[in-house]
Amino acid sequence: MKNRLMVHGALMAYTVLALFPIALILINSVKTLEAIFDDPLALPTMESLTFIGFQKVLASTNFLLYFGNSLLVTLAALFCILLFGAMAAWALSEYRFMGNRVLTLFLALGIMIPIRLGTVSILELMVKLDLVNTLTALVLVYTAQGLPLAVMILSEFMRQVPTELKDAARCDGVGEVSIFFKVVLPLIRPAMATVAVFTMIPAWNDLWFPLILAPSDRTKTVTLGVQQFIGQYVTDWNSVLAALSLAVIPMLILYALFSRQLIRGLTAGAVK
Template structure:
């Protein structure tokens, strides 16, 4: 084997190695803030300021932050409110988004493209620009300080992206499969729920991840639409530990650690489907 052929064989390996190095560096950069929060949530306030990068030791280990969060506040209530809002909006986004995507991808009707363009505008225009109008609407409907208001807003926020992703996936479902089901006398609803939805599970997982994280982490709309104590979400409940002149960092980091755990768990559950959905969308 000549030196030129050996160098040609080494180039792909070097390229893959460079890609893996870049991906590992990005992973470390993305996980560093989460690791820093988890590490410092298990330390005393003095230890946090002395060496925030150090791991907890026998002298610095402290659970006082978690004790304050669970005993001095209604954190479990805030937790439950966030779960209700996130899961409720996620269910509506997946259901209505899949139904709209099925209609746009399967049926030809006048205004099909115009409707798809209208939904795509929802991705480009931030929903926060309509905060005043949304607040006026919720006041008129008597929905302020209710979790339903947040569910409706997050559903409207997540639907455009869900429709776009699911429409592209549903267009890839073979037409012969749907025609065969129709020839067997299967109705449209059964085709949709029993044939189409199982085939687009990777797309549904992708939609779930991209919509539940903004809903869980949002502070803007809970602060405006549901600021009362019985409707506060986790992100809004954390703010009570942040004062104008002093901040209880042990409690803040403990609350953030508890808040990030559901998202890590959901990502671990949906990660395989998410990767399948992203890679399938990349080659279509």
């Protein structure tokens, strides 16, 4: 009982520590500038409550366009990562062919080597393909960034799918494509949710590649759009905190939707 209380206490402390920055942003986004600097930890009162930051963000900027760009890029990259990652994991885990180990090692290197090291080469490639200042460039980069981890996670889960189940489907005349989509994918949904959470957050929060590949006003993402409120000498903190609050809400919603599957995916195989 004592050990259980200690574990729950440690988990609660970590939860508070993780949620504290988000709560601080949300609280200060509806406070006046004076109240933010006077006591950033205090809750808003009737005197300090204001929505001026949200009004500025929504009225004087193209924030909804930036928000839509981030959402489109993140969802498109997530779809490509899950689809192509699952297909590659199925091929590497189910079939034995020449170069199987080499491809696995190549994907492992993709996890260990940051994609930002190839920024110059990526920019040159996008210029040749005429994809600079397009959302397609961001989708391709984020897909390439998330595929190695997705393949590694999904391939391990696919190896745990009973061989008898797949052989029974083949004996019934079910094709390989149908086995993949109708038998294997439903059984690895926790792993898919785990991959989704681990890949969508870096894509949504990224500032590096939007700044380099898509800096135009029509292709800006949320993180890049927030930068316009941060100046060298003056920073509009009400607008910055309001924009960050609007940007963090979708990730909280998506995490809440995937949380149960994420926990199942992380704990799969822990208990036999």
